[in-house]
Amino acid sequence: MRGAQRYRAAGNQNDDPRPEGHAGGFQKKEGFRRGIAAPQIGILKRIIYIHFPTAGISGALINPRIEKRSKAKFKLWDDCFSFPGLLVKVERAREVTISYTNEKGENCVIAAEDDLSELLQHEIDHLDGILAVERAIDGKSFAWRSERDQHGKD
Numbered sequence: 001m002r003g004a005q006r007y008r009a010a011g012n013q014n015d016d017p018r019p020e021g022h023a024g025g026f027q028k029k030e031g032f033r034r035g036i037a038a039p040q041i042g043i044l045k046r047i048i049y050i051h052f053p054t055a056g057i058s059g060a061l062i063n064p065r066i067e068k069r070s071k072a073k074f075k076l077w078d079d080c081f082s083f084p085g086l087l088v089k090v091e092r093a094r095e096v097t098i099s100y101t102n103e104k105g106e107n108c109v110i111a112a113e114d115d116l117s118e119l120l121q122h123e124i125d126h127l128d129g130i131l132a133v134e135r136a137i138d139g140k141s142f143a144w145r146s147e148r149d150q151h152g153k154d
């Protein structure tokens with residue numbers, strides 16, 4: 001196993017060019033932005049696909065496992081390809097350490113924080129059948145994206 005690499009998000013991920021290949025084609029067609037889990041598209045395998053070029057990650061993570069979560073948490077408005085248009089406020093660990101196998105069959109470990117940390121927690125939840133709506137902080141933690149865009153943030 002390689003040593004843990006540390007990644008940090010920088011800049012706007014939405015402007016980045018889309019990857020080529022099968023999952024990339026699906027991404028282009030269906031419009032998911034940063035990540036998707038195999039069960040969301042009917043493939044019952046523990047595989048997630050992450051497109052996060054600012055951290056140098058664009059590809060499949062096979063059998064990803066959260067090895068460590070920081071005690072420090074943060075709250076954010078989350079969205080999901082499985083419930084388009086709906087935002088849900090959730091609490092996630094600020095940092096996670098993930099082990100997984102990459103597309104070449106190599107064992108990898110990454111330490112992720114902030115945006116990438118919450119993305120990985122979100123996608124790995126899908127593998128366990130957990131949707132972000134189940135992690136809503138409280139009854140006020142739901143909003144339609146269209147309404148939030150109109151009324152501004154928080």
Ligand SMILES: [Zn+2]
Binds near residue numbers: 079081082122123126
């Ligand atoms: Zn999702």
